[in-house]
Amino acid sequence: MGEPSFEDRKREQRLVTSRAVVSGVLVILVLSVVVLRLRYLQMDRHEHFSVLSKDNRVKIQPVPPTRGLIYDANGVVLADNRPTFSLEITVEKVEDLKATIDELARIIPIDDKDRARFERLKRQRMRFQGVPIRLNLTPSEVARFSVDGYRFPGVDVRAELIRIYPLSEATAHVLGYVGRINERDLTQIDTGNYAGTHFIGKGGLEKAHEDVLHGRVGYQQVEVNARGRVLRTLEGSPPTPGQDLLLYLDMALQQSAIDALGDRRGAVVAIDPRTGGVLAMVSKPSFNPNLFVEGISQADYEALLHSLDKPLFDRAARGQYPPGSTVKPFIGLGGLNANFITPKKITFCPGHFSLPGQSHRFRCWKRTGHGSTNLEKAIVESCDVYFYDLASRMGIDRLYGFLSQFSFGERTGIDLSGELPGLLPSREWKQRVRKQAWYPGETLIVGIGQGSFLATPLQLAAATATMANRGHFIQPRLARASRFPGADTESQFPLVSRQMETIDSHHWDEVIKDMAQVVESPRGTAKRIRSPDYRIAGKTGTSQVFTIGQKETYDESKVSDRMRDHALFVAFAPVEDPRIAVAVLVENGGHGGSDAAPVARRVIDAYLGGTPLAGPVEASDGD
């Protein structure tokens, strides 16, 4: 680039200056057009607009839709709307908040709790959206305020529908709850459609089906006086109400699952294998969701949040636990399918297993060993060594490929917000997350469902349902259909399903027979729950909470309560024509056979109508 001459510079400067002048002229021209437009609006049509402005008494107000209700399979109302009156302050319109509230308190009782809630909600409000200072006004309080209301600009009584969950704790984790719309929600929603709506689903079904439950906003034209108060309603388009949700959930079954768990922490998920419909979904302990609807107090919230029992935690869909021996039938099926074993093949269990050339001993839960073990015995007595051997021969890649078809390691896709995917370990996962190569020893641990392998009770139930369906995976669903309030027709939610790789029906027969033997054989780990009325296929499991050293033994009495193993049980029944698949988790419960299996039996009894299981069960010897 040559040094530009003085002449060139002069010319460039003239060029830019001329452009500046042209721009200036253009700016003035465009502004003149604006001024002409303003002259037209403000002088030529001033009379017209003046009249319009004076007559401008018609305001357009949004009319929020009524939120849909939620019903169980038998029409029991799980989420209802209750009409209430509340006293609201539009903060932006009030000059001295404190004085206003003090003055209000002379007409209508307002206590410290009300004030605290007001302060809390005020911080999260949308602009120009009223904040409630008192809820649940009585009719006489409403009357008192309407007499004195003119003295309080910016304070209004509002009639609104408040969500109520009549069954409270029994449905808390499934339904979730609604809460006031806050700034963060605002970024996620179509604000036009939520003009006038104050509540939005914050979790569970309420959040997952928000679009169905909410409906579409309507508008009305209202005539207002010079102070902005509404005189009468002229016309408008009514809102489209939210649709009711009809669930697969059966409250009677839900309640029996809750009762069966008793005071223990844990989860129960029951699925109808034919539809994928969730019949019961329990996480204990639970909480009262009604506290959250109008804004829970700080103290109550802290108490729930910091409780050692974690009542807010949804163990059914968000609790991730090592699935333990409950995965053995699935792995056995994979072994049969890929010809690594036959039903007759024998593995000798001396009580421990070592990889060739390594001294590390992987132990069987039965220290003395199971001796000669075929697949049936390995499932019925839950032999670890058999599955160490099978897993090590199949290899992690094949295990991963097979188990993931049962939805292990990925979300089942249930219509519930916040479901977690568990973890099915793989070479790729270990490299990505731990930046390490896969060790053969880890394959063995996966083979008995421990270590990094994690699954939610929901996943276990879905996998068991897939087993009952012989390879047909149906996405679990809570909501069966939606229906406009009062309408006769309902619209069914579509079933989402997929077929696993083709597996010889003999293999299914073998594994399902072995699972039935877990309950029916005198040596079965769940023999105590055998029912006279129908046949159950099941598998017990123990989910290790902490690891024992090479030389130590797991001694229940020495381990503190919260470090004790979790008890697991998966089952479906009847074996011939499965109608229910269940997964039970009892946190720190100890043994699958003695602690989790009876819970499953009671749930299946409640559903199929069997003779109740009698008496307490003695401790089991197995895993």
Next chain:
Amino acid sequence: MATKPISTGAIPSGFDLDLEAAPPSILRRLHLDPPLLLGLLALCGFGLLVLYSAGDRNPLIVERQLLRLSLAFGFMCGVAQLSPVTLRNWSMPLYFLGVLMLIAVMLFGDIGKGAQRWLDFGFLRFQPSEILKLGVPMAVAWLLSMRPLPPRLSWTFLAVILILIPVLMIAEQPDLGTSLLVTSAGILVLFMAGLRWRIILALAVLIAAIAPLVWFFAMHDYQRARVLTFLNPESDPLGTGYHIIQSQIAIGSGGISGKGWLNGTQSHLEFLPERHTDFIFAVIGEEFGLTGILALLVLYLFIILRGLVIAARAADNYGRILAGGLTLVFFVYLFVNVGMVTGLLPVVGVPLPLISYGGTSMVTLMAGFGMLMSIETHKK
């Protein structure tokens, strides 16, 4: 004209204050340009007055706006201290920073209201397209000032690519308003650089040819709806049309002298939506009438003409075309907003510069004015 020989253009002398003759004032040493500073202060002062009324006398709104304004003025002063050489050296790094952040938004951004525009840093949310409102004109000015003006066709082409990369990404978010503003910022710098008229003509024809394609293939439904509503506001009296109808009633009923400060019925009975943000111009029209609006427009015109004078008098090509481009973008802001509120243009969410309530664009605008001041005051 009583100034140095440097101002060769036929600039109206009223805006060309004779400052060099006097000994360097304190403002001068602080690298602030008195006429521009005065204009901006007057404008913002008037803005606060209007905001007090438009925000229903809520002192909190005025307080927050004052805080933002102080921040923005501080930013302007800071930028003014940098020499044009520094600005020039930072042009491309700023541009690339902006583009990188746009990519980050695409990958990790928050999806709000169907549009993905924000980067969330936890404590604050930030819109990277703001950086590019300055980054694009700076980069184009940097590119074009490397060669003699006017730019040749190949350099024009390079400049267009510099503009298009971020604009397409912003339009993808989708944010039509901002992508239009960023495009015009780049093109206006090209214009100031002396882009030949026949190329300008060709571009105009090209845009006219592409417009139908954009309409059918690139626009989202809601964007199309806005244009349709603009053509016929009565067709949608509940949605966007409502804004346009109500704002015209507000302005029209203001008449010549207005209804008086704090007395606008349209504004205070809440007929006028978004009255303290995008539609604040209608409040001015209603309460201060044509007289008030003319005064406001004269104030804007003064700032714009002063900016153009600074451009014409700048020491080098970079300063000249950047100053001109930034000034003209300011005008585009003004026109898009006023055009929208008075019904001349479709509803595009662009605030009235330096007056509407809200912070993001204010800092960018004032940083731009800081550059103008730097260009004016760092001359030898």
